[in-house]
Every structure is written in C-alpha cells, then in structure tokens.
Amino acid sequence: MATQLVKGNTAVVIGALYAGCDSFFGYPITPASEILHEAAKLFPPAGRRMVQAESEEAAINMVYGAATTGRRTMTASSGPGISLKQEGVSYLSGAQLPAVIVDVMRAGPGLGNIGPEQGDYNQVVKGGGHGNYRTIVLAPASVQEMCDFTIKAFELAHKWRMVAYVLADGVLGQMIEPLRFPETSVAPETDPSWAVDGTAATRPNVVTSIFLDFDELETFNHELQAKYAAVAAAEQDSESNRLDDADVALVAYGISARIAQGAVDAARKEGFKVGLFRPKTLFPFPQDALNAFVDRGGKQLICVEMSNGQMRDDVKLAIDCRCPVHLVCRLGGNLVAQDEILAKIRATAKKA
C-alpha cells in the first residue's frame, strides 16, 4: 500500500487507470477540468487514449464508440456539460453499453456559477435523457472514494451493461486528501457476446437502440426494468453512523454528508439522539437500510443537501413517507453550514 496527497479530480483518473480504463474523452469545464488535464498527462504514457473532444456531445459519443468495442471508457464533466451529454446517455442506455461518467457538480441552473452544488441529482439519478432508463449512481464523499468509486463504477457498468455515474461536487473535485492507492490493476477483457470491435468473433453482433416494432420495444423496456430491479436488489450501498439509538437521522451524500457528520457529533454533545445515514449509491437508493431505521423506531429524517430537495424526494419514496422528512439546504454554490443543521436538529429532535 502507498499513500499520496492527491486532488479529488486527480483521484478519479488514478482510479480509472488502475481499473483498466482504455480511453478518456472530455471537454473542459470548471470544476471538473483537472480530470481532463490529468487524463491528458497520464493516459498516453500508459498507452491509454485521451481525446479532447470538440463538444460534450462529441465526447459522450466517442464514449459510445469506445464502449461499443467492449473496452472500459469514460468521460467527465459538470452540470452544463452533463445536460449536453444526456442524448448520448440515453443512447448508451438504449444500447446497453457500459460506460463511466463523472459529474463534478457546480451551481445552476443555466450557466450558474462554478461553486459546488448538488443540483444535478435529478438529471443524473432520475435519467435526464429521453426514455425509461436508469443509470447506476455512486456518491463519493472523500478523495479516497473519488478513486475507489471510479473503480467500482467500471465494475458495475460492465457487470450490468449500464452507464455508471460518479456523482461528485466541486468540493470533492477540488479538495486534496491522502489517497491510499489501489493494490491491484485490472486488465479488462472484451465480452465478445455483445461487443463490436472489428474482429471475427464479434462480426455477427450489432449495437443499436432502435426497435421499430412497438411490442418489441415494449418487451425490451420491460427487460430493462427487470434489470434495474435486479440492480436495486443487489447494489444498494450506504453508511450509517450513530444511528443505532437515534430518533432522528440526517440523510446526506457527498460533501454534505461530511458537514452533516460534524453536526451529528456536535448535537450528540448537546444530548440529541441523532445519527447520519449516508447513501453511497443514489441509484439504487439504499432504501432497505433506511427503512430499517424507520422500522426500528426512527422518528424523523432531515435531508441535508445542496439542492432544493431533489434527494429528499427519493428519501420520501424510499420510506413511503412513513415519517416526517425535513430539509436543510443551501443553493447557488454555498455549502450548508453545520450551525444550520444544528438549528434544525434542535427544532426537531428530543434530548435523550
């Protein structure tokens, strides 16, 4: 094992290299650009391909082409760029191609600003492009997880033949922390059962998302839904902290979860029975673990997010609105302050 002090965006590229990612296609955008820079620096010396695409649309379609060959491939961007990529994400999903997309969220809508936000939740977790598709979404909360979840995203993308997102934010992209390097590197194999890579073995294959016949397309859509249900059953991941005796759970992902953890520790000192529930997967949303909290007698939830309750909607769905779900949020590039969370805890929770 070895540790280096690394920027979050760099950790993504390190993870991608050790995960056996063959190619990176991207377009510059703050606060995700260092991923492009580091890929430009590190991919070619390892024989990997890096193309600065002419647009976000071109980048995601280069990913579509690289994914068609069955190799591991990725792109990275931020909100405005992700909006542009959505056409490609829909096609990738329709063609069941595996690919990894990293979204380092900034504040919107429109041009917004380059401060951190979590306002891409809906467009990433809920789809965003046309059609009834889902993408796997992993939510790192540290530089370590920027690397580890990128590796995991490749594993899941190829396991399920889906798009897998790493949904980060400007803080996680820009911050520096110690990174424990991966202990192994992966040399991925192409799956000749579906890939098209210019070989005799894959010559019979076709990658497409068009189904002219209505019933055929409906059947395909149902197959997709069945796959998503299987993903939901198998891949939920979350972390609970001080939840065992808690009445109130903060629910937060990404950098908001780290701030919320501070609020939990401070509130505990004041005598409030409060804990933190941190989703590590947003699709599938870790509803089983959250329901276990409510089943055990958890009384209230407080969502902490840098968006207008986009995640709260999923929390309510996950627990079927069985307890009150409050919201503490900041927008526009502002981080939620620990004191704002504490104030909500004081107003909501009972002392032990």
Place this chain on the structure above:
Amino acid sequence: MEKVIETRGLYKTFPRKGGSAQTATHYCPGCEHGVLHKLIGEALADLELQDRAVVISPVGCAVFAYYYFDTGNVQVAHGRAAAVGTGISRTKHDAVVVSYQGDGDLASIGLNETMQAANRGEKLAVFFINNTVYGMTGGQMAPTTLVGEKTVTSPAGRDPLQTGYPLHMAELISQLQAPVFIARTSFSNMAKLKQARQAIRQALEIQRDGKGYAFVEVLMACPTNQKMNVEAATRFVAEQMETEFPLGILRDRSAETPPIVRAESDYRKETLDRLLRLDVDHAPDAQPDPAAPTVKVKMAGFGGQGVLSMGVILARAACGAGKFTSWYPSYGPEQRGGTANCGVVISGQPVGTPMVAEADVLVAMNRPSLEKFAGETKPGGLLLYAAEIGEFAAPAGVRTLAVPALDLAKEGGNPRAANVAMVGVLAALGDFGLPEAAYRAALAANFAGQNKVVAQNEAVFALARQWGERHRA
C-alpha cells in the same frame, strides 16, 4: 423481389429486417442506397475486411444499414457517427470503421463532428450520401438542397436570402490538412459509377492500411422525396446536382501517407506505480490517533502570493507524517487574480468537513484577507500575518504575530518564498505535532525537479523556523 445479382459483403438474407421479404431492402424503388451498399460490401469482401469492419448506421434512411452489411455493426445518434467512429478507431487500432451518413446527418446536425473528425485525421472511411433532401423524415430541405429546389420546408424553392446556399462538403473538408483522400462521385451513368466504385475501394484500402481519414461524397437520386420518376431523378443528378457539386478526386495523398501507429494499453500495475511516481512520492497510510488534536488552518492572500501552495505544503507534511489531512481552496476566477484562500485540516482522525469556518490558525498575506478572516479565528488560536501589512489590532484572545516573511525569504535566497517562510514559522508555533523531516520532505516534493529552488526554500524554512522558535510564547 428476388435478387438476381450475387452480392458480396452483404448478408444473403436480411433477418434483422423482419417481415416476409427477407431478401428485399427497406429502401424505396429507385433509391440508390442499395447500389452504394453493394459497392461498399463488394470492396470490403474483396479486400478481406469484413472481420475488421465496423459499419456505422446513421439516423436517416440508412438507419438500418446494419440489416445488410455482413460486418460488425453499430447504430448511432443523429449526426454523431464521426464521434462514435473516433471512439471505435481510437480504441481498436485494427478496426476498419465505415461511417455511412446522409446530408442532414453529416452536414447539418453533425457538421461539427464531421469537420472535427476530419481535421483530426481520424481513421474513418466516410461515405456521404448527398441527395439534396431529408429522406426518412419526409422530404425536408437539406444543407445541400439546391437554390430553387422545392422541398416540404422550402415549398417555394430554396431561397438563398432566407436559407443560404448549398453546402459543399467535399470542398469544405478539402480545406483541412489531415484528410488523406477526398472525392465526389455519382451513379448517374456507368462510367461515373465505375469511378465511384474505385473511389470507394480506395477509401477502404486507406482504412485497411490504417492511414487516416477518407471522405467520399456520393451524389444520389431520391425519386421519392424529389418527387420525380427514376429517370427524371437521375437526370436531376446529372444535370443539376453535378453542376452545383462537381465530381472528381479532390485529394489523394494515399501513396505518400504512412500508417498511423498508436500505442497499446499497458495495464500493468508496475507501469502505473512508476507513472504516478509511487517509488519516490509515497507516505504511510494515515493511522488513527484519537489523542492528537484536530487543527484547522486558514490561509489567505492575493492570488500569486503562493497561498494555495503554502496550504498544500502543510497538508503534504501532515500526510507524510501519517496524519489525516485535507486541503480545500477557493477555486475558479478567484484564483486568477483577486484573493485566494484555502483551508487545511490536520487531525488524528478522519477529517470531517474540509471547510475551515473557524480557524485555529490564520495565515494572512495581505490586509483584505487579514481583515476578512481575523474575526473568524478561535480564541486561543494563532494569527500570523505578513509584516509588510503594517499595524493591526489583534483580536481578543488570539496570539497575533507580524511575520517578516518576505525578509526571511530574501535572506534565505528566494524572495518568492514568503509562503515557505510562513510554513517555517508554523512549524515552530503551529502545534501540529509534525516532525521536521515531514516539512522538509514536503518542501522537496512540492518543488520536485527544481533543485535550486528546493535548496533555497530549505534555507528559508530553516531561518523562518528559527525566527518562530525565538517567538515562542
């Protein structure tokens, strides 16, 4: 309809199409897509490229090209074929990538992808079907529609004052340096068809040899949407289209162009470890130490004063000493001029929020930063500011020191190293519990490759540390 001529490179029957007529294409009577399919298929077969070939079906009438080509097939979004082809050929160097696109697809919605892929000289054989009209969507005006030509969206004929002039794609692409081969062909008589056949073959030979970008524009009749019978449509191609879009080889550099050779992926861990300099830059994994304090440091100043790298050096020293640490900057436009600040947290336990709201230690390199952040320094904390800022009323309960960082830097031999001087003073007064060696290693790593600067900075650090020791409370 039964086929009477044996075709090569295409499937014998078309089960992907479904329905009963498994040997008939989906194209309209009189359409020339079938002719082009045959010519491409025949060339792929003759050149023994079917295993290596990946044919890209576009959006347009050829959206179902994968019904027919006995090759690897991929269907893509409208206009994006050149980008998809880039992804394929960059990933699989041996693949022969064939992009088959109509005028709306290639010259309208996909114009950017088309031009940029051509300009990069991607290894693609691009077959551009120009029939001056959108087919699949029902006869709308295309970028190549002739002046005066009637379509459903130019019902009075294309008016250049409203909609401009026909795009000449072969000529546009011939403005670029990278393409190897550019031709415009038609099928309007047998002699031209033979020339087209040769151009198609040559474009694919260039792919076989991995030489780069080849573009073949094919002028084609679309009797259905041009609302003509086949004879009239063919005459339209010969008399009007070929006048607007002259036929010929616009460029052929295939003989003198060498193959493009690209590296293969190296997946070995040793390669990656070396690339990331793990042999020379590695720290121990952080070990939990609940007894160690959590110290939050804010550093602020003008952009260009080295404030951000001051923070990185401190975080690097902490990392090298096996501490948990984080560094978080103000980023973006603020970095480029204006003020810059960063927060560093050093702890014996995993760091919670990396943002520093209330600092245990503030380092201010200019007056605006000092005034902005002094009040956010915790009682009992430490405030260091650059001495040249001048007089400043210390906040209550905060140990405040004016540090002659610039003088110390000059004395050490590097006037640009005021930030290093501040790190030296922090090492003496900051109570981070980091060994001397960790700071020195951090300085060396931060300025790796600049041996002179490293030596100067070591001197600055040592002087500043001594200054700090002299000012211990």
